[in-house]
Amino acid sequence: MARMDVIMPQMGESIAEGTLSRWLKAVGDEVKRDEPIFEISTDKVDAEIPASAAGILAEILVVQGQTVAVQTVVARLETDKAAYAAGAGAPAGAPARAPASAAAVAQGSAGGPPPKSEGSAVSAPPSHPSAAVQPSPAASGNGNSFEERVRSRSSPLVRKIAAEHGLEITAMQGSGIAGRVTKKDLLPYLAGGAKQGSAPSRPPAPPPSMHAPAGVESHGPAPEAWAGDLVEPMTPMRQRIAQHMVQSRRTAAHVTSFFEVDLTRVSRLRAKQRAAIEASTGYKLSYLPFIISAVVDALKKFPIMNSAVSGNNIIYRKQYNIGIAVALDWGLIVPVIKQADDLSLSGLTRALNDLASRARAKKLDPREVQDGTFTITNPGIFGSVMGTPIISQPQVAILGIGAIEKRPKVITGVDGEDTIAIRTCAFFSISFDHRIIDGAVADEFLAYVKKSLESFPESGS
Numbered sequence: 001m002a003r004m005d006v007i008m009p010q011m012g013e014s015i016a017e018g019t020l021s022r023w024l025k026a027v028g029d030e031v032k033r034d035e036p037i038f039e040i041s042t043d044k045v046d047a048e049i050p051a052s053a054a055g056i057l058a059e060i061l062v063v064q065g066q067t068v069a070v071q072t073v074v075a076r077l078e079t080d081k082a083a084y085a086a087g088a089g090a091p092a093g094a095p096a097r098a099p100a101s102a103a104a105v106a107q108g109s110a111g112g113p114p115p116k117s118e119g120s121a122v123s124a125p126p127s128h129p130s131a132a133v134q135p136s137p138a139a140s141g142n143g144n145s146f147e148e149r150v151r152s153r154s155s156p157l158v159r160k161i162a163a164e165h166g167l168e169i170t171a172m173q174g175s176g177i178a179g180r181v182t183k184k185d186l187l188p189y190l191a192g193g194a195k196q197g198s199a200p201s202r203p204p205a206p207p208p209s210m211h212a213p214a215g216v217e218s219h220g221p222a223p224e225a226w227a228g229d230l231v232e233p234m235t236p237m238r239q240r241i242a243q244h245m246v247q248s249r250r251t252a253a254h255v256t257s258f259f260e261v262d263l264t265r266v267s268r269l270r271a272k273q274r275a276a277i278e279a280s281t282g283y284k285l286s287y288l289p290f291i292i293s294a295v296v297d298a299l300k301k302f303p304i305m306n307s308a309v310s311g312n313n314i315i316y317r318k319q320y321n322i323g324i325a326v327a328l329d330w331g332l333i334v335p336v337i338k339q340a341d342d343l344s345l346s347g348l349t350r351a352l353n354d355l356a357s358r359a360r361a362k363k364l365d366p367r368e369v370q371d372g373t374f375t376i377t378n379p380g381i382f383g384s385v386m387g388t389p390i391i392s393q394p395q396v397a398i399l400g401i402g403a404i405e406k407r408p409k410v411i412t413g414v415d416g417e418d419t420i421a422i423r424t425c426a427f428f429s430i431s432f433d434h435r436i437i438d439g440a441v442a443d444e445f446l447a448y449v450k451k452s453l454e455s456f457p458e459s460g461s
Contacts, residue, residue, distance in 0.1 A: 002079045004053055008062075010070040011042050011366045017182070018042045019067040019236050020074060025057045031077060038074070039362060041236040045333070045369050048362045055079040067182040158183050160243065165190060187233070237331040248393045253434035256388040257443050260427050261450045263404060266290045267424045269456060273345065281350045287404060288324070288378065289348035294452035295399060296320050296341045299374060302445040304437055306373050308394040314436055323372035323392060324352060326359045327382075333359050334392060336372040380404060386427040396437060399449075402427035 008018050018040040025037050036048035037057070055077040062074040078084040158181055162169050167189060174181030225231050234242065248254075270285055277285040299306040299320055308315045320341040323334040335355035337343070343351060358364050375392045380403040389400045404426040411421050428449065432442040 002083070003058060004055065004077045004079055005073045006037065006051070006075040006077055008040065008068050008070050008072045008074050009049060011040070011045060011047060017067055017069050019183070020062050020064060021046070021236065022064055023060065024048070027057055027060055029057050030081075031055055031057055042366065045364050045366045046237055046330075046362050047364065047366075051077065053077060053079055056081055056084045058084060065184060067184050158186065161186055161190075183236070183239075235330060237333075241331055244393065245390050248390050251393055252391050252396070254388075254391065254431055255434045255439060255442070256429050256431045257439065257446060258386055258427055258429050259443075259446045259450050260425055262409070262423050262425050262454050263287065264424045266453055266456050269458065277346050277349055281346055281353075283349050283353040285345065285349055286352075287401075288352060288376070289345045290453060290456060291399075291401065291449075292322055292324075292337070292340055292348050292352075292376065293345065294449050294456070295322065295374065295376065297452055298445050298448040300341070301448055302441060304441060305397050305432070305445050307396055307436070308373075309396065309433065309436055310394075317373040319371075319373060321371050321373045323369075323375035323395075324355065325375065325377035325389075326356050328360060333364070333369060334372065334375060335359050335364060335368050336370065338371070375399070376401065380426060386429055388429060389431050391431055391433060396433040397442070397445075398431050399446075400429040400431070402429070 008020070011018065019042070020038055021041045022039040023037075024039065025031055031037055031051045031054060033052070033054045034050045037051045039046065039048050057075060058078040059076040060074070061076070062068055062072065068074065159169060161167075161183065162181070165186070167186060169181050172181050172185065174185040266287060270287065270290070274285045277283075303316050304314070306317045306320065308317065319339060322337045322340040324337065325332060325334050335358075337348065337351045337355065340348065340351075355364070355368065358368075372392065372395060374395060375389075375398045377389050377398060378401045379387050379389075380401045383403050386402045387400050389398045391398050404424060406422050407425045408420050409423040409425065410418050411423070413419050428446060430442050430446045
């Protein structure tokens with residue numbers, strides 16, 4: 001026998017744990033080298049993890065929905081197929097497929113709908129949760145014991161959820177390493193399913209309002225499920241999106257301005273260059289590379305739009321890393337085009353399509369969704385005319401692109417006469433942080449983007 005450990009990889013320097021969201025192989029399945037074997041979800045990215053060697057999946061040690069520290073052994077591969085076939089494979093009684101945790105059964109595979117149960121559609125919380133958080137018998141109450149120090153070093157996400165719901169992490173015994181409290185351990189309390197007597201010292205509070213200052217609780221009772229309703233836990237990605245959006249609303253003073261941009265010239269240039277760029281890159285030329293190019297030029301002209309706030313200091317970024325929001329079937333992710341100012345229209349086209357396709361295939365590296373300095377979102381592809389996007393922290397602005405469509409416009413001809421013409425137009429919005437960006441500056445920035453696109457140069461492919 002030659003068994004090889006399969007570990008939870010470290011998907012980025014700051015990531016200490018990952019949630020095994022779905023097994024793609026069952027015990028006894030043959031696995032090829034570099035073939036995806038399971039999916040994980042971290043604070044940064046969702047990804048499929050490939051096998052490091054070919055063989056047979058002999059053991060599954062971590063169930064779906066379980067959060068474990070990086071470098072934890074989650075499964076074992078038998079690289080000697082003959083030995084496995086001779087009966088040295090999975091131990092007797094091993095399940096053919098890893099059992100899903102209670103939370104995973106409720107939420108289904110990553111991004112997928114939960115399985116329907118017979119009877120009422122309202123799912124009651126488990127009366128005996130498998131990972132119920134119990135007060136630690138070793139807790140000394142002074143926060144100095146080894147166990148308390150370990151538990152207090154739960155991930156920032158877990159500490160944030162616990163703080164918002166009034167849960168005391170140091171008084172809990174979690175299911176992680178050395179009693180470390182994980183996100184899964186908090187689910188019974190958030191669902192109201194914990195036993196009496198095991199509740200933490202403070203009762204859970206309703207989640208705070210995104211419009212309220214930090215520390216202010218939301219008003220009104222928490223909603224309850226009615227008969228016939230379907231209760232579906234948020235996926236890990238959806239939880240992160242919700243937390244990031246609420247955090248941004250609390251952090252930045254959001255203001256949004258709108259401009260209508262005439263893209264007729266860009267449309268004509270796109271038609272002229274489309275064939276050449278598609279031949280050189282293998283991808284179709286969209287409007288987005290033109291817009292990114294104009295935005296980068298505007299960021300150089302108005303550096304406050306490419307900055308970040310650190311206390312009472314403003315950090316002016318010297319890199320132009322443009323985040324592009326990509327809608328997925330199971331959520332939203334923002335891969336980043338690094339050093340976008342160094343790329344031509346061809347380079348931007350290649351980078352855009354490569355990042356978007358790998359995001360949808362869960363092939364992104366965590367570093368590819370980090371270090372953005374400005375974000376562009378394009379809800380117009382779904383028909384939205386305009387919107388007020390939320391800033392991606394710690395950035396200070398985000399550009400929204402509405403539907404690009406032909407409209408009748410009044411234009412002035414060369415003879416000075418006004419005429420009605422059919423033009424290709426879109427509404428652009430700029431949401432900005434009014435703490436450091438004045439309305440006049442944001443409007444000047446967007447006016448510069450508008451002028452750049454309406455007079456885009458012939459060269460630049």
